[in-house]
Amino acid sequence: MSQYTTYPRALSVLTLVALASVVFASALATQAVIAADKPKSPVKLSKKVQTVIERVERQCRERPVYMIGPEKAKRLAELVRQKKPRLVVECGTALGYSGLWIASQLDANGAGKLVTIEIEPSRSREAKQNFAEAGLADYVEAKVGNAREVVREIDGPIDFVFIDCGYSNYLPCLTGLEDELADGAIIVADNVGIGASGMKDYLDHVRKKYRSRTEWFELDLPWAKRDAMEVSVVDSSAGD
Ligand SMILES: C[S@@+](CC[C@H](N)C(=O)[O-])C[C@H]1O[C@@H](n2cnc3c(N)ncnc32)[C@H](O)[C@@H]1O
Known part of the structure; x- marks a missing residue:
């Protein structure tokens, strides 16, 4: 050579x-x-809320109803606590497990409203009972319907969004409420690790349009041991 x-x-x-x-x-x-x-600072729960959260968590594990689990829920709650949102929208209520964590922090902040959307009426009814039992009903409006459509009826400004309702629904849910997002709004999407391929359109969208990052968690759930949430922040000063 x-x-x-x-x-x-x-x-x-x-x-x-x-x-x-x-x-x-x-x-x-x-x-x-x-x-x-x-x-x-880690989030704190009142004894009353903690008791209901622990019971709902047990029920979800047994049946099973796929809920976010305590590791990701603590992070979600921390973000709500820090952001102090006036309006939170959740797509995918299930039995209200993640909603209980969110509403607990609205209560701790002393203000705010959670609008949570569930397609199965019986699940929404159960969730409502759980919110009431935890003493958090005043912070929550539980709507029944297809989140893709229901989000379009919500008037903003929306400060915080949590999406957890079937991977193919993530992008339509977000685009349905995008015009109502406040500057600085936080959008959290669950199952970004285990469901990445099913929500590629969503991830491409938020990673292009917003300040977005992936946070990973070690889990102790029967159906997953490791997963991630995508945390995206609306920042109008960043431009497109
Ligand atoms: C993973 S579970 C939500 C868990 C909940 N966020 C928690 O951590 O406690 C997903 C829920 O979304 C609901 N769902 C699925 N498609 C939906 C849709 N298009 N609109 C509203 N809810 C939907 C399912 O019935 C199910 O209860």
């Missing part, structure tokens, strides 16, 4: 190493920003 072929090859190896270093450094920088965003 002549020196004329070896030299360009060495150059291209060097270029590859340099490129890899840049990618690695920017990945580290992203991690640092995400870590810095993490809240310092």
Whole structure:
């Protein structure tokens, strides 16, 4: 092999190493920003709310009803606590497990409303009973219907959205309420790890349009041991 072929090859190896270093450094920088965003104070629950949450969690595990689980729920609640939203929209109520965590933080903040949407009437009824038992009914409006359509009836400004209602529904649910989102609104989507391929359209959309990041969690659920939530922030100053 002549020196004329070896030299360009060495150059291209060097270029590859340099490129890899840049990618690695920017990945580290992203991690640092995400870590810095993490809240310092864990959420607190009243005894009454905790008792209902624990019972609903047990029921969901036994039947099973796929709920978010305590690891992700704590993070969701922290975000609600920090954001202090006036209006939260949840797509996918189920038995109200995640809704109980959200409403508990509205209660802790002393203000706010959760509009939660469920397609199965019997689940919505059960959730309503759970909200009432936890003493959180005043913070929650439980709507029955297809979230893709119901979200279009909600007047904003919406400060916080939680989407957890079937992967193919994520994007239509978001686009249905997007015009009502407040600047600075937080959008959280569940199952972004285990359901990534089924919600690719949603993930492409939020990662292009918003400041968006993926947060991973180790879980102890019968149906999943590791999963992620996508946390997206509406930032009008960032432009399209
Ligand atoms: C994963 S569960 C929600 C769990 C809940 N967020 C929690 O963590 O406690 C998904 C729920 O969405 C409901 N669902 C599915 N498609 C829906 C739709 N198009 N509109 C409203 N709800 C829907 C299902 O009936 C189910 O109860």
